[in-house]
Amino acid sequence: MKLLDDALTQLERWHALDAVAEPVRAVTRAAVKPRLVRDLLSGTGLGHPLHPVLTDLPIGAWSMAAVLDLMGEPTERGADVLVAAGLVAAVPTAAAGFNDWTETNEAESRVGIVHAALNVTALGLYGASLAARKAGARTAGRGLAFAGLGILLTSGYLGGHLAFSKGVRVSRAAWHEGPVTWQDVGAADDVAEGTPTLVEAGGVPLLLVHDDGRLVALDNVCTHAGGPLNEGTVSGGCVTCPLHGSTFRLADGSVVHGPASVPQPSYEVRVRDGRVLVRARRRKAPII
Ligand code: FES
Numbered sequence: 001m002k003l004l005d006d007a008l009t010q011l012e013r014w015h016a017l018d019a020v021a022e023p024v025r026a027v028t029r030a031a032v033k034p035r036l037v038r039d040l041l042s043g044t045g046l047g048h049p050l051h052p053v054l055t056d057l058p059i060g061a062w063s064m065a066a067v068l069d070l071m072g073e074p075t076e077r078g079a080d081v082l083v084a085a086g087l088v089a090a091v092p093t094a095a096a097g098f099n100d101w102t103e104t105n106e107a108e109s110r111v112g113i114v115h116a117a118l119n120v121t122a123l124g125l126y127g128a129s130l131a132a133r134k135a136g137a138r139t140a141g142r143g144l145a146f147a148g149l150g151i152l153l154t155s156g157y158l159g160g161h162l163a164f165s166k167g168v169r170v171s172r173a174a175w176h177e178g179p180v181t182w183q184d185v186g187a188a189d190d191v192a193e194g195t196p197t198l199v200e201a202g203g204v205p206l207l208l209v210h211d212d213g214r215l216v217a218l219d220n221v222c223t224h225a226g227g228p229l230n231e232g233t234v235s236g237g238c239v240t241c242p243l244h245g246s247t248f249r250l251a252d253g254s255v256v257h258g259p260a261s262v263p264q265p266s267y268e269v270r271v272r273d274g275r276v277l278v279r280a281r282r283r284k285a286p287i288i
Contacts, residue, residue, distance in 0.1 A: 065086065194210065207230050246258055
């Protein structure tokens with residue numbers, strides 16, 4: 001495992017990859033610029049990043065194709081269908097992955113561009129495998145598919161590293177519990193109309209702002225990648241993150257526009273004797 005850790009560290013520090021990543025990023029940024037495209041590929045309406053949901057489809061199809069290939073002639077037609085299905089599913093999966101990668105930096109960006117290159121290579125091998133199968137070159141078709149699967153698994157390891165070690169697309173507010181009892185965060189007069197105010201409660205930074213005549217509080221750390229919402233813009237009952245433009249409804253923290261897909265935690269607020277009190281919204285008890 002130490003060997004693997006060392007290899008990943010080397011990859012994260014391989015600055016030469018930046019020269020490849022930047023032109024690719026320019027192209028993907030332009031491709032996902034339309035709000036609709038970005039929201040769709042980010043999983044904004046889903047409430048969950050889209051890419052990890054879609055990856056199950058090509059990986060599942062191509063893994064099962066390998067099993068059928070190993071079983072030989074009786075199941076070869078099924079293997080062909082699964083190779084083709086994996087190719088179809090890989091296209092939106094790659095698009096969602098590129099969308100997520102666009103906003104990564106430094107180490108995450110370098111690992112991400114290698115992850116993408118491996119996936120494109122696997123895609124090419126499976127495309128060639130399908131062509132070989134159609135041409136009747138079964139042995140070559142199976143060999144190309146197994147090579148594709150090996151590359152896909154290597155790439156999957158890097159994808160797991162990005163999510164579980166580097167926290168790409170993990171909500172940055174996931175461990176923010178906030179106070180469960182009312183907590184004084186300051187004087188109501190200090191929160192000027194139309195001006196986002198940063199306060200803290202129970203160790204969690206909160207954005208305090210007037211919305212439609214009442215005070216509301218949201219976690220100040222953008223769930224997408226940790227941007228400071230108090231430095232964003234407030235307009236039309238929403239706050240927009242200054243880093244990548246995710247927009248959250250002030251009333252309840254729901255996501256209006258991505259790239260965020262997870263809502264911003266929203267807090268209960270009340271004013272007593274000129275003081276602002278906040279507490280975390282009660283969460284439903286888990287069903288056991
Ligand atoms: S950090 Fe990316 S939109 Fe807020």
